[in-house]
Amino acid sequence: xxxxxxxxxxxxxxxxxxxxxxxxxxxxxxxxxxxxxxxxxxxxxxxxxxxxxxxxxxxxxxxxxxxxxxxxxxxxxxxxxxxxxxxxxxxxxxxxxxxxxxxxxxxxxxxxxxxxxxxxxxxxxxxxxxxxxxxxxxxxxxxxxxxxxxxxxxxxxxxxxxxxxxxxxxxxxxxxxxxxxxxxxxxxxxxxxxxxxxxxxxxxxxxxxxxxxxxxxxxxxxxxxxxxxxxxxxxxxxxxxxxxxxxxxxxxxxxxxxxxxxxxxxxxxxxxxxxxxxxxxxxxxxxxxxxxxxxx
Amino acid sequence: xxxxxxxxxxxxxxxxxxxxxxxxxxxxxxxxxxxxxxxxxxxxxxxxxxxxxxxxxxxxxxxxxxxxxxxxxxxxxxxxxxxxxxxxxxxxxxxxxxxxxxxxxxxxxxxxxxxxxxxxxxxxxxxxxxxxxxxxxxxxxxxxxxxxxxxxxxxxxx
Numbered sequence: 001x002x003x004x005x006x007x008x009x010x011x012x013x014x015x016x017x018x019x020x021x022x023x024x025x026x027x028x029x030x031x032x033x034x035x036x037x038x039x040x041x042x043x044x045x046x047x048x049x050x051x052x053x054x055x056x057x058x059x060x061x062x063x064x065x066x067x068x069x070x071x072x073x074x075x076x077x078x079x080x081x082x083x084x085x086x087x088x089x090x091x092x093x094x095x096x097x098x099x100x101x102x103x104x105x106x107x108x109x110x111x112x113x114x115x116x117x118x119x120x121x122x123x124x125x126x127x128x129x130x131x132x133x134x135x136x137x138x139x140x141x142x143x144x145x146x147x148x149x150x151x152x153x154x155x156x157x158x159x160x161x162x163x164x165x166x167x168x169x170x171x172x173x174x175x176x177x178x179x180x181x182x183x184x185x186x187x188x189x190x191x192x193x194x195x196x197x198x199x200x201x202x203x204x205x206x207x208x209x210x211x212x213x214x215x216x217x218x219x220x221x222x223x224x225x226x227x228x229x230x231x232x233x234x235x236x237x238x239x240x241x242x243x244x245x246x247x248x249x250x251x252x253x254x255x256x257x258x259x260x261x262x263x264x265x266x267x268x269x270x271x272x273x274x275x276x277x278x279x280x281x282x283x284x285x286x287x288x289x290x291x292x293x294x295x296x
Numbered sequence: 297x298x299x300x301x302x303x304x305x306x307x308x309x310x311x312x313x314x315x316x317x318x319x320x321x322x323x324x325x326x327x328x329x330x331x332x333x334x335x336x337x338x339x340x341x342x343x344x345x346x347x348x349x350x351x352x353x354x355x356x357x358x359x360x361x362x363x364x365x366x367x368x369x370x371x372x373x374x375x376x377x378x379x380x381x382x383x384x385x386x387x388x389x390x391x392x393x394x395x396x397x398x399x400x401x402x403x404x405x406x407x408x409x410x411x412x413x414x415x416x417x418x419x420x421x422x423x424x425x426x427x428x429x430x431x432x433x434x435x436x437x438x439x440x441x442x443x444x445x446x447x448x449x450x451x452x453x454x
Binding site: 010011012013015036038039040043044046047048053056058060082084107108109110111113114196197 | 297299315316317319338339340341343346349352353354355357358359360362363365406409410424425427428429
């Protein structure tokens with residue numbers, strides 16, 4: 001990682017104790033400034049020579065950012081919370097099993113001890129596991145910056161591979177999940193060539209709310225790894241509303257998912273394969289979400 | 297930017313100086329001579345540099361040395377009780393669960409963390425639990441058997 005030859009000059013490490021200090025450090029630092037949360041992307045990219053930060057701002061000393069909190073507006077997950085803590089949080093797991101499972105699929109136990117969902121989001125990989133689940137859940141990103149706080153829909157954070165809408169000096173402080181509705185459930189499924197330690201070639205997440213009769217009243221369907229950014233497929237969600245997940249509704253949803261796909265074509269998955277599997281995974285995720293919502 | 301870091305390693309108070317972008321793996325190996333921490337990939341894929349940081353299993357190549365300030369670190373060097381090997385170390389020997397040995401410290405640290413969390417893992421749980429550790433010699437079977445045998449011994453069933 002260290003380059004003893006060329007630029008051994010003064011890479012700075014800052015570990016602010018408060019949000020205000022962190023925002024100030026991000027806004028006032030010159031050069032390439034990077035937030036260090038879990039480091040599982042940042043340090044790997046530094047090692048590979050893809051990134052040479054001038055300033056590293058470690059946010060894990062900020063206590064408020066290292067906790068999962070149940071607020072009036074729902075669960076809040078700080079940017080410094082490693083994914084393994086989400087898996088151990090039984091109330092969060094019960095409310096948002098799809099989100100927690102998606103976060104739990106990122107890397108090995110070693111990676112789980114470090115990686116964060118905010119990092120997963122801001123790294124802006126098209127195949128990020130937690131992102132489709134957060135889309136389906138209807139999560140918000142709470143952003144802190146020199147001009148104060150702004151809260152945006154999670155879909156508006158990532159702009160393209162490796163690109164976010166964050167401005168100079170801004171960082172995502174936490175993810176805000178909505179209050180879990182009665183008779184609702186979410187699920188996340190992904191396809192990987194290997195069973196463990198692999199990256200999704202397609203992923204799908206579905207979040208459903210049912211009425212007392214078991215009819216879908218709200219549905220959000222999201223896909224990962226089939227376009228430059230994760231997709232919230234509004235048409236797919238719409239196809240499920242007012243139904244009890246009959247075969248026809250599921251096929252209409254699957255077709256909407258296939259239509260939304262714009263994947264890459266590589267040795268891990270061809271365009272045709274990724275597109276077809278997107279419909280299959282969305283269907284399975286919908287059935288699982290339905291079950292979790294209490295559908296019979 | 298050189299930093300003076302105070303931390304606890306295997307129960308001892310330690311101080312070391314490191315650069316701002318120096319990994320904890322490099323600091324453990326080069327500044328504290330804890331060369332049981334191995335570098336395989338340097339990008340979190342192979343698990344050879346596994347340590348416990350505040351009790352959590354992590355790859356030390358994905359942690360900065362500077363992050364260790366005030367925290368507690370456990371490496372493979374702290375696993376045995378003096379000259380007495382930990383049951384995992386003993387079973388790795390008995391089952392020939394290593395050949396070249398580069399991956400072994402990481403496996404031991406990860407397996408110990410696994411057994412502390414789950415004293416009676418199934419074979420599948422062991423394989424998933426150790427999926428973050430790569431071994432190119434053994435084919436994993438002997439490692440899995442050694443971990444199973446250590447679990448039996450640690451549970452006092454042998």
